[in-house]
Amino acid sequence: MYRYDEYDQAIVDARVAEFRDQVARRLNNEISEEAFKPLRLMNGLYLQLHAYMLRVAIPYGTLDSRQLRMLAHIARRYDRGYGHFTTRQNIQYNWIKLEETPDLLADLASVEMHAFQTSGNCIRNISSDQFAAAAADEIADPRPYAELLRQWSTLHPEFSFLPRKFKIAVTGSATDRAAIQLHDIGLQLVHGPGGEIGLKVLVGGGMGRTPMLAHVIREFLPVADYLGYMEAILRVYNRHGRRDNIYKARIKILVNDLGPAEFAAQVEAEWAQLKPLGLDPPPSELARIAAHFAPPVLAADAPVDIDLSNPEFANWVAVNTHPHKVPGHAIVTISLKAPGEIPGDASADQMDLIADLAQAHAGDEIRVTHAQNLVLPHVRRDALFTIWQALHAAGLATANLDRASDIISCPGLDYCTLANARSIPIAQKLAVRLARQEADLGELKIKISGCINGCGHHHAGHVGILGVDRKGEENYQLLLGGSGAEDASLARILGPGFDEDGIVAAVDKVIGRYMTLRAGPDERFLDTYRRVGAEPFKEAVYG
Amino acid sequence: MPRLLTGNRLETGDVIWWTGDGWSLHLNDAVAVDDGGEALIAQFSPQERINDLALIDVDPAPGGWRPRTTRERVRAVGPSVRPDFALPSLPVDAI
Ligand code: HEM
Ligand code: SF4
Numbered sequence: 357m358y359r360y361d362e363y364d365q366a367i368v369d370a371r372v373a374e375f376r377d378q379v380a381r382r383l384n385n386e387i388s389e390e391a392f393k394p395l396r397l398m399n400g401l402y403l404q405l406h407a408y409m410l411r412v413a414i415p416y417g418t419l420d421s422r423q424l425r426m427l428a429h430i431a432r433r434y435d436r437g438y439g440h441f442t443t444r445q446n447i448q449y450n451w452i453k454l455e456e457t458p459d460l461l462a463d464l465a466s467v468e469m470h471a472f473q474t475s476g477n478c479i480r481n482i483s484s485d486q487f488a489a490a491a492a493d494e495i496a497d498p499r500p501y502a503e504l505l506r507q508w509s510t511l512h513p514e515f516s517f518l519p520r521k522f523k524i525a526v527t528g529s530a531t532d533r534a535a536i537q538l539h540d541i542g543l544q545l546v547h548g549p550g551g552e553i554g555l556k557v558l559v560g561g562g563m564g565r566t567p568m569l570a571h572v573i574r575e576f577l578p579v580a581d582y583l584g585y586m587e588a589i590l591r592v593y594n595r596h597g598r599r600d601n602i603y604k605a606r607i608k609i610l611v612n613d614l615g616p617a618e619f620a621a622q623v624e625a626e627w628a629q630l631k632p633l634g635l636d637p638p639p640s641e642l643a644r645i646a647a648h649f650a651p652p653v654l655a656a657d658a659p660v661d662i663d664l665s666n667p668e669f670a671n672w673v674a675v676n677t678h679p680h681k682v683p684g685h686a687i688v689t690i691s692l693k694a695p696g697e698i699p700g701d702a703s704a705d706q707m708d709l710i711a712d713l714a715q716a717h718a719g720d721e722i723r724v725t726h727a728q729n730l731v732l733p734h735v736r737r738d739a740l741f742t743i744w745q746a747l748h749a750a751g752l753a754t755a756n757l758d759r760a761s762d763i764i765s766c767p768g769l770d771y772c773t774l775a776n777a778r779s780i781p782i783a784q785k786l787a788v789r790l791a792r793q794e795a796d797l798g799e800l801k802i803k804i805s806g807c808i809n810g811c812g813h814h815h816a817g818h819v820g821i822l823g824v825d826r827k828g829e830e831n832y833q834l835l836l837g838g839s840g841a842e843d844a845s846l847a848r849i850l851g852p853g854f855d856e857d858g859i860v861a862a863v864d865k866v867i868g869r870y871m872t873l874r875a876g877p878d879e880r881f882l883d884t885y886r887r888v889g890a891e892p893f894k895e896a897v898y899g
Numbered sequence: 900m901p902r903l904l905t906g907n908r909l910e911t912g913d914v915i916w917w918t919g920d921g922w923s924l925h926l927n928d929a930v931a932v933d934d935g936g937e938a939l940i941a942q943f944s945p946q947e948r949i950n951d952l953a954l955i956d957v958d959p960a961p962g963g964w965r966p967r968t969t970r971e972r973v974r975a976v977g978p979s980v981r982p983d984f985a986l987p988s989l990p991v992d993a994i
Pocket of ligand 2: 766774806809811
């Protein structure tokens, strides 16, 4: 785990004190709401439908048990006993009071956490692979590269007023669990010709109103030149990104307008200018950071074979665990998607339980996934049964990872001021309906957003659902064929929209048609869709 | 069509409704402000104690009001997916 050094802690503590003063002045009417609003947003505090909402940054989705217990404490003390884990690996609290926020932020700071750069036109919390440092297929842990970026960019004045928000994802594996093709910058660790590690750089991906896949602008960037190159990208964006139209301000629009080749050429030119300035830190700095992320020491002789005679447990192991780098170990995904529950919500008691399990059995680490689940990355296989029993008793042992009921959903109109329609009830109905057949369906990713901003990644769903407003009524569009993984693609709208019951029935019809069309039990819905196209599904739904 | 004045309390963010002589958490305590709404907003805005002051359209309903849009019904009652937190002015399943 990265540990704050004295600078980090001083910055965070100073920010809490500054915000405490700002809140006091706002409550005394010494400053207007107009002046105060940008200040509270800079500290992650939004005004939503029912109360203030606080977005807490979880860098790379990595937590230790002490931090997760603090998140539980905050849920209990300042909220209504729960929180919502988001697609950006953060957590949001829905019932926060402005007058209590300074105390809340001080509590967070005591465990090296904060809420800044979770809003505004800055470099947002950097996301990463939830299996970092554990995945059997990774080249190296991507988080030190992300952490170096974070240290460089946090409160950096040059990047505090970008044309628009800026989201970066870093992964160390060819299997993309961080959706790097759908970020402003996506970075993938790769091997160079001599076996050395470098970065593949993708720019200009994103979802929202104008979804686009990122373009590779450099196949191999030596690690030593890494920050300078990032600075060059941001400078080109800062210089030419549009500030006149909020809908055209993301870097994806600039990359698209210039063309990826011209954009890359401008970055190279800028980089050539920057290089002599010696911006990049010495390699020892990356090594210093990497040491913080060293995984726990795991016994190489832990037994691989375990007793799988309990069928429910065996099924959970098959569906919700992944191979670990170190034999005799596994990566456990804890589903926050029990059918009928709210996707991504966890109660304070559940958080405490998971913190206890992480401390006892998983090297004290927890990860948040962009699919709104939690992960124990370093678990001995011979502890799996104990963990499963504890999860089972707390309603957390649903075996549905990447299946039909493992639905991504944004808060939608139940909480969000920008929403057109509710997303959570659709997720609940679909999950309950599809849970019975999901083992047969195999991998199926359903993603739901309550408006065009796309916080629920609907464009990256095998099945995507988008809430729209039709003359004051909630209405839902159905999209098919998207993916946020290494085979990324953007889902397309199938046809006219539906009401709440209609969209559930339409998804059912799509799935029914898939079952008759698929080439075999191993052909995923996405593969069938890519093979046969939209027509048969259109016919099933509208015919 | 009746209109109500609503906003969010600065200190807590709570959704509140104008009752004629104060503010209430409950939609059904609200009074119709109709054409007087803009004047009330002009009166309260400079005090800077209530955020996002707005007038919303409602229909009369048994015991009080029913906001016209789903958004305002959710605002008045609470998240439709957490009936345990629902305020009593409207039944959750009528959102
Ligand atoms: C409730 C308060 C929220 C507000 C006000 C909000 C606002 C927005 C807006 C305005 C955009 C579009 C930005 C653009 O295209 O330039 C956006 C995109 C996004 N938001 Fe949110 N959002 C909220 C909650 C969430 C939640 C709960 C999640 C995670 C579940 C999330 C994750 C994202 C993601 C992944 C995108 C897409 C980024 C992209 O454009 O590539 N947001 N959000
Ligand atoms: S997609 Fe729209 S409705 Fe959903 S959280 Fe984002 S802004 Fe709100």
